[in-house]
Amino acid sequence: MNIGNSLQTKMSIVLLTSILSIMITSGIVLYYIQRFELQKEIVNDSKLSFRRLTNSLKEPLWNMDYKETKNIASIEMENHDVLSILVYNDKKERILGYSKDEYFNIIEVSEPPSNHKFLFYEDVITKEGQDIGYLKIYFTDIFLKRSLQILILKLIIQTIILTIISLVVIYFALNVQIINPVILMNRTVGEFANKRFDARIEVKTKDELGSLSENFNNMAKTIQDYSERMEELVAVRTEELRVANDDLLKANDQMKKELQMAQKIQKAIIPKTFPLVNEFEFSGMYIPMDSLGGDYYDVIKISNTKIGMLIADVCGHGVPAALITTMAKVSFASAARENKSAGEIVDQVNGELYKIIGNMEYLTAFFCIVDIEEETIEYTNAGHPSVFIVKKEGNIIELGQNAPIIGFLNDIKFTSDREKLEDGDRIVLYTDGVTEAMNKDGILFDVGRLKKILTSGKDIKISELLEHITKEINHFTEDSEINDDVTMLVGDYFKKR
Template sequence: MVKLQHSISSRISLIIISTILFIMILTGILLYLYESKQSYIQLKEDANVTLKRLLANLKTPMWNVDREEIDSLISLEMENNNIYAIKLYDELERLNVGKIRYYNGDVGNMIIDQDIKSLFYIQKTIEREHTIIGNITVYFTDAHLKKSLRFTIFKIVIQIIILTIMIIVVISMSVNRVIISPIIQLTKTVNNFSEKNFNVRSDLDLENEIGILGDTFNSMAQIIEDYSEHLEDIVEKRTNQLNKLNKELFIAYDQMKKELKIAQKIQESIIPKNLDDFKNIGIGGYYMPMALLGGDYYDVYKIGENKLGIVIADVCGHGVPASLITIMAKVLFNNYSNKDKTTGEIITMINDELLNIMGEIEFLTAFFGIIDFDSGMLHYSNAGHPEILILKPNNNFINLTANSPIIGFCKNVDFLTESIKIGNGDKLILYTDGVIEARNKKNDWFGIERLKECVYKNKHLPAKELVTKISKEIYDHKGNNILEDDIAMLIIDINFDFEEIDNNWG
C-alpha cells in the first residue's frame, strides 16, 4: 500500500513540478529578454538627456570656466551608475577633463587619454555662436543594468519556487484525500477478501470512478460468496448432470459402434471372398480400409455365358458416406452390366443414376473392364482412375490410363470404351491410389515404379500369392506410419489361349 501511495503521489508531483519548472524557466527567459530590451531603450533615452544637459552647461569657453567647476559638473553626471566614462576635449582636441568608473564602482580621473570599451557611447561637439569650442564623449555600460536584472529575476524565481511548493502541497493533499486514501481502503478490502473473508464489502461512498470500482467489487464479492455458500450443492448438481450426459453419450456411442460394426460387415460382404470359381483364371484380391469403414472396393462377376466383369473403384472420402456409395456402386454395376452394353454405356447409366440419387455431392473413380472369352479382348473404361497395368509374357508393361472423367461429377458426359487383346500369361494388376501413395517416415511414396518392380520380381507367383507379396512390400515401406488412404488390389492371371476355351470356363 505504501508503494502504491508513493507511486501515484510521486508521479503526480513529478508532473506538477516539471510543468511549473518549465513555466518558470520560460517566464524567466521571456522576462529577462523583455526587461533587457526596455532597460536598453531607457538607457538610450537617459544618455541623450545626460548629453543635452552637459552641452547646455558647457556653452561657455572652457578657458573661461573654472576647471574645478567643470570637474564638479562631470563628477555630478558620473553619479549615474549607467555612465562608464566621460571625456571633455577643448577645441584643439586635447583632453581637458576625463572621468572613468572602476570595477569597484569608484570614479577616478583619467591622467591621459585612453581607449574606452563600453556598451555604447555618444559624442557631440560643443558650439557657441556657430564656433566649435570643444567636444564631449559619454560612454555607457550595462553592468548596473545586468545587476538590476539579475536581482529582479532572482526575486521572480524565489516567488515561483514558493508558489510551486504551495501548489504541490495543496494538490498532494487533494490527491491523497480523493484518490490515494480510497484506493488504499479498497486495497485493504480486496486483500481481506483474498483471505477467504467473503463477507467483507467496500464502504466507499464516492460518485467517481473509484466509487464505481468499489460497487463493482461488491457485486463480484456477493456472487462469489453465494457460490461459496452453495458450492457443494452446485458441484453435486453439475456432477449428476454430467453423469447423466455421460451415460447417454456412452449408450449413443455403444449404439453407433454396433451400427458401424454392422455397416462394416455389410461393406465386407460386397468384397468377393471366393475367387476360385473361375477356371483357367487366377484371381487374387486384397482390401484394407484406413478406418472402420472405407471407400474402396473391387468386384469380379460373370456377364452372360462368356464374359467376365471386373471393377475396382475409389470413392472420394471415408467413413459411412463413402461406404454407402461403394454398396450403391456394386449394386449398380451388377444391375446395369449387360452382354449387349459397352463399358462406356454401362458407366454412363451408373453416373446418371448416382447423380439422381445423391446429387453432385460425392464422386468416385473406377476402372471397369469386360473380358470377352470369345474374342480374347478386354473392353474397358477408365473413369479418372490410376492407370491399370498388364504384364505381358515378354516382361513388358502396358498401361491402361484414364480415358473418361470421374463418375458422379455431372451428367451428359461421354465415357469412352477401349479394347485391347489379352492372352495366355498376361497379368492384370488393378489397384487404388492408396497403394502407390503409401508413405514412409521420409515422406516417400510407394509409387508406381516400385509397384512395377515388385510385380516383375514376383511374376512367377500366382495372383493370390502376388497380392500378399505386394501388400507386405507396402507395409514394409510405410513402417510405423499410419495409412492415409484405403488400399485395394485385384490381380488376374490369364492362364489359357482363348482359341482353346469352351463355354465351361467359369
C-alpha cells in the same frame, strides 16, 4: 510505474518550464525597459550638466580667473557620470584638464581619456558676442552598467524565489485537485482490471474528474451485474454442456462399437480364401483409404465348370459406401446362376440396387464368368477400369468398358462380351486407386507403369506379384497418404492336362 512517466512528474516539468519561461521573459523585458530609462536619464543629466558648466565658466573665463575656473570644474567632476573635463582659452590653449583614473580618483590630464567614454559634448563659450573659451566634457556609462548588473542579479534572485513559491503553491493545488484524484482513479481501474468488479472510485468533486468517476462507477456496476449473471449462466451452460458431453461420449462409444461392427462385416465380405479350382489360383489385395472403404472383390463358384470373378468400386467412402458394397456382394452372390450370362447377372444387380440407392449413389464393377470347359471369359465392364489378361508371352489384352455404371439408371440392359482363354493366362482386376495413386509432385502411378510391372512379373507367383505392386506404389508415393482404396484381384489359369 516509472517515476519519469508519471503524470505528476510530467505536470511538474510543464509547470516549471512555464513559470521559468514567464519569469525569464518578464525579466528580459524589465531589463531593457530599465536600461532605456537609465540611458535616457544619463543623457538628460549630461545635457543639463554641460549647460550648467558652460554658464558657470563664463565669468571666470571673462575675467581670466583660472583659479575659479578650476574650482568650478572640480566641483562638476564630483558628478559620478562625468568622466573628464577639458577647458581651453579663446586661443584654444588648455587651461585645465581633469579626468578619473581606473579607481575613479580625479587627476589632471592633458588629453581626453581613451576608455569608458559614453557621451561627449563640446562647445565654444561666449560672452557679449565674443569667444572667451572652449569646453569639452566626457560622460561615462560604467555606473549605468553597474546598476544594470545589480538589476540583473535582483531579477535572478526574484525569479528564483517566485518560481519556487509558485511551484510549491501550484504543485500542492494540483496535487489536491488533479494528481491525487487521478492516482486514485488509476489504482481503482487497475483493481477493476484484475477482476475486482466491486472496486469504485471515491472522488466527490463537481468537476470533470468527478463526472468521470461517476461514469466509471456506473459502468463498473453494470459490468459487475453482467459478470455475476454471466457466472450464473456459465454455470448453467457448463452443466448443460457436461450432460451433452456425456451423451456425446455415450453416442460416440456406441458409434465406435457400430463402426467396429461395420469394419468386421466389411472385412468379412473380402474373401480370405477362394473356391478350390484345379485350373485356377487366386490372390487378392485390399488397402482401404479410411477405416471403411468402398472397394471389394470376390470369386464366386457358379458351377463345377464356371467361376465368377468380381471387383467393384462404390462412389465415396465411409459407412454409406461400406453398406452399398455389402448390398452389392449379397446381390451378386444371389444373382450368379449357371443359366445366366454375365450381362444378365449385372442387369439383375443393377435393378436391385437402384430400388435402394436410386440415382443418388452408384458403383463401377467388372464381373466375368470363366468357363473352364469352353476356355472362355464372358465379361461385363460396368464403367470400371480395363481388366488385363496377361499372356505367357508378355503381351496384354484389355477388357474395356462395355456397360454403364450400376445403380444410377434403371431402364437399361447390360450386355457382355467374350474373350478366349489360353493356358498360362493371368487375369488382373484392379480399381482406379492403383493407377491414380499420386506422389508429392502430383504425378499419377498410371496404367502404363502398372502394365510394365505386370509384364516384368509375368513369371512370378501372384502373391509375390501383389506384394511387389504394393511396394512399388509405396515407393512411388513416398509413403504419403493414399487418396483412394487400393484393391486388386488376380487369377492364374492353368489348362487341365
